[in-house]
Amino acid sequence: MEKNGGGERMVCVTGAGGFVASWLIKLLLSSDYTVHGTVRTDPCDPKYEHLKQLDKASEKLKLFKADLLDYDSVSAAVKGCIGVFHVASPVPSASVSNPEVELMEPAVKGTLNVLKACSEAKVERVVYVSSVASIMMNPNWPTDQVKDENCWSDKEFCKRTDNWYCASKTEAELEAFEYSKRNGLDVVSVCPTLVLGPMMQSTANASSLVLIKLLKEGYESTENKLRIIVDVRDLTGALLMVFEKPEAEGRYICASHHIRVRELVDKLTSIYPSYNYPKSLVETTDGDDVSSEKLQKLGWNYRPLEETLVDSVESYKKLGLLGWRYSIGM
Numbered sequence: 001m002e003k004n005g006g007g008e009r010m011v012c013v014t015g016a017g018g019f020v021a022s023w024l025i026k027l028l029l030s031s032d033y034t035v036h037g038t039v040r041t042d043p044c045d046p047k048y049e050h051l052k053q054l055d056k057a058s059e060k061l062k063l064f065k066a067d068l069l070d071y072d073s074v075s076a077a078v079k080g081c082i083g084v085f086h087v088a089s090p091v092p093s094a095s096v097s098n099p100e101v102e103l104m105e106p107a108v109k110g111t112l113n114v115l116k117a118c119s120e121a122k123v124e125r126v127v128y129v130s131s132v133a134s135i136m137m138n139p140n141w142p143t144d145q146v147k148d149e150n151c152w153s154d155k156e157f158c159k160r161t162d163n164w165y166c167a168s169k170t171e172a173e174l175e176a177f178e179y180s181k182r183n184g185l186d187v188v189s190v191c192p193t194l195v196l197g198p199m200m201q202s203t204a205n206a207s208s209l210v211l212i213k214l215l216k217e218g219y220e221s222t223e224n225k226l227r228i229i230v231d232v233r234d235l236t237g238a239l240l241m242v243f244e245k246p247e248a249e250g251r252y253i254c255a256s257h258h259i260r261v262r263e264l265v266d267k268l269t270s271i272y273p274s275y276n277y278p279k280s281l282v283e284t285t286d287g288d289d290v291s292s293e294k295l296q297k298l299g300w301n302y303r304p305l306e307e308t309l310v311d312s313v314e315s316y317k318k319l320g321l322l323g324w325r326y327s328i329g330m
């Protein structure tokens, strides 16, 4: 995408302090963008210190206090931007007591607020970070067919089966494309699988907790599920790619490594033998798979899984997230 006739290239990233957004901001600053990041608490909060330490942050990063449900606060951050990366959305690591209020509203109304602000600011393209949660939960998809961008989760099925996060991402993405059609706003979405990789922020997000728990929880038994993993740095590369390539359109599944928990534990054990891994694994019949062929055709590629795992574990060690027993020499 041509940016402002060669002038300042200003973009907005919502949910700036989160796992994915922090890495995206790092990539955008290093690619010479000026970034407006939205955060929910005071931008001076020490939890955003990692963003302020980034190269070029002092000149090119400005944090705005904004809640997705407060239109004016979102609009102030989007004003003057040529692009918006809408990353913010609640990602709970456990079930929530009031899913309509805690998940659906911020995801759906929040997305519509962001899109409305984008129309008002005449933003050239919005990249919406969705999830394979909006693809996977479709009981009517043929079982012998790998799920691709044509497959949508059935949001009523998600709600009935208590998969409220999936419902929130499905409805938000559907609404985003509806809005795009009605208002002529250019919206592209990226649907990542389980995102791992080194953490920049100090508090563990839901997907990093999946790996942290596998390393230290010592489960008596856990399911031998299929895990489809993408590195946060490869995901942010995809987000920038779909923003910059004019030919990008519609949805893009972003998935790299397809691995069962047993194989994942074996891999981790060969590098880090002394963690508190699950004691036994229970076989499951789940095996839903997705394909990132469309994103790869656009030019995306990804790093080896071993690199993601080692960099993740090293970052958890540095942040003290694996407990004192594991902090030295592992």
Ligand SMILES: NC(=O)c1ccc[n+]([C@@H]2O[C@H](COP(=O)([O-])OP(=O)(O)OC[C@H]3O[C@@H](n4cnc5c(N)ncnc54)[C@H](OP(=O)(O)O)[C@@H]3O)[C@@H](O)[C@H]2O)c1
Pocket: 014, 015, 016, 017, 018, 019, 020, 021, 039, 040, 041, 066, 067, 068, 069, 086, 087, 088, 089, 090, 091, 106, 110, 129, 130, 131, 132, 169, 191, 192, 193, 194, 195, 196, 205, 206, 207, 208
């Ligand atoms: N990580 C994954 O495996 C994965 C996979 C697929 C899709 N995704 C998507 O990727 C995006 C980022 O996820 P993440 O893994 O980086 O999670 P994260 O670290 O929890 O980040 C989520 C961000 O959203 C913000 N947020 C939540 N509710 C908000 C509200 N009402 N107003 C303003 N901001 C709000 C959070 O702000 P606070 O810091 O103030 O809470 C946080 O910055 C999400 O849209 C998620 O659905 C993630």
